[in-house]
Amino acid sequence: MAVLARASLADLTERLASSPALPDHVVLRGPEEGLVMVRGRIGGGGGGFNLGEMTVTRCTVRTRGGQVGHATIAGRNGACALLAARIDAALQDAGFHDILLAAVIAPLALRQEAARTQQAARAAATKVDFFTLQTMRA
């Protein structure tokens, strides 16, 4: 779900193009836009407080096989939420689980991890190496 929540519509459609068609579905709820009130912690680790809201889109579908798939993802993209819910439902189907994991989830996870690593590497490049008198003398 964390991987699907971070995937763009282009990512999802691209990955789905190389996997078997998702099972037929009926929409039970949504896709609907709404808000999540984001909570922080006082002092970073204390009691909660309401920081502010964020937009989210959620969707629930049921496949012909009876699997119910849910998605709630940041932002306002109904098409994304619908696909994520359909993938969530299909993942519960033994016939689709391994295929989708390999064709959709794993490659997207890899791509997202690479983006995170790149950010981390950029941050690492801005890490300060102090030259103090002591180290210069040594």
Added chain:
Amino acid sequence: MAYVAVKGGERAIDAAHAWLATVRRGDPAVTEIDTAQIREQLGRAVDRVMAEGSLYDPDLAALAIKQAQGDLIEAAFLLRAYRTTLPRLAHSLPLDTAAMAIHRRISAVFKDLPGGQVLGPTYDYTHRLLDFALQDAAPITAAPAEGAAATEPMQRVNDFLRDEGLIEPDGADTGTPGDLTREPLRFPAGRDVRLQALARGDEGFLLAMGYSTQRGYGGSHPFAGEIRMGTVSVIIEPAELGFPIDIGDLVLTECQMVNQFKGSKTVPPQFTRGYGLTFGHGERKAMAMALVDRAMRAEELGEDVTAPAQNVEFVVYHSDNIEGTGFVEHLKLPHYVDFQSELETIRRMRAEAQHAEAGA
């Protein structure tokens, strides 16, 4: 309220809107700006509008900025109005900022802290000289990347001091936090509600309030214990699933101010803390928020409440720029009738005074 409804002027208003649209567009010979450009290239403005609009959605904030011609308070107002059209589906679990994917993390109190001082994309060391190269679409050099990136979560600076017992601990979890978007403000306001108000408060107001504490109006000798900026994932627990799910990332800035505290009858001398957390990359806002948060704790910590920044009612009632702009700008609305009555009163008072003079 002291104004009356007046009808008429519809044609004038339509014409004013049409002119506004023309002015917003500017010279048609210049390419129209699109919202993706605003989102990508005016990120700090987008962050500020999201923070003060109290709604995290970079695309909507970019649209609001375009619609408001870059008037950021007007843009925040548009976001606040939009959010009222959406149902609130859930509350997140409290964010774990200790697990932030760090873009920037600095401490002004410990030089060699585990994880190091990570400068990130900062203006701090720029020379504040206008860069005329930006007038032309000059290619930029790619930011360097270093292979040995830290993947471990970075420990908080406070944790080092806490191990020695020299800093106040985090408070206990006090259950469901207050929400000033749902219940009217009541005083004394808890720290949860105060932080909510500051998080959506006007950056300029908080900056001035924070600055005033440094200049002696309720000073508490602050140090920037730690400032961190980066992405944090948001977790919700939908009832239909019954387990937590990760719904995406937010960029956040967090500031931990560390303040000297002489101690009281019950508490030994130690460092106390002020806390700031804001949507987006908003270091100035997060720092000012932390200063003001600490100042508003004066009463709780047994300090004299003498300065504006320590006055909870003053700060919380005046930090919201949407409320402020509404009340200041409402003076533009027709006050014809009550002004007539004022006019009448002044005339009568003058007439009475003249009459009295003539009689004397």
Added chain:
Amino acid sequence: MSIALPGFANPVLDAQSCFRAVLDAMARPGTIHATGHALTPPPPLSQATAAVLLTLIDAETGLTIAPGLAAAAEWIAFHCGPCPGCDFIVTDSLPDLATLDAGSDEVPEGSATVILQVAALGAGTAFTLAGPGLQHPTRFQATGLPPGFIAMWAANHRLYPRGIDLILCAGDQLAALPRSVSIGEG
């Protein structure tokens, strides 16, 4: 699993239309309005009860579901996502109104609203309604209100501006009895 049944096909327009029906029903006590006929709610919920819930209840509304409707609780939780509380009570048997929160003089709108699913509207026991929204006393019939309802209502009506509001649902029809209406035998 009862969440397998969908809610409104068009949540915005359908909820607006049902809200209008509730508004009209409240403004003209006892008038009968159709709503929710396209819904397929799980039993024992009627279409009108389901439509009213989908329209009025969300994650920030406190709802109590009476035991008689418990079979639909999962569907309600999924589509409306209410929090526990007594802003609204949905039931198939009218509770003693005196036990419910009638609001305070400062916040009379904080009182509870009962959504009561009955067997039929426009047939059964006859009542006479009078009060705001009714130019003349009007006849109203419903099947499924408990014996002693008139006396219970009189006590509720006396609390005005405090008091409980009642929305009656049967099949795809609804009617409302706001606290302002006085009810006599028909």
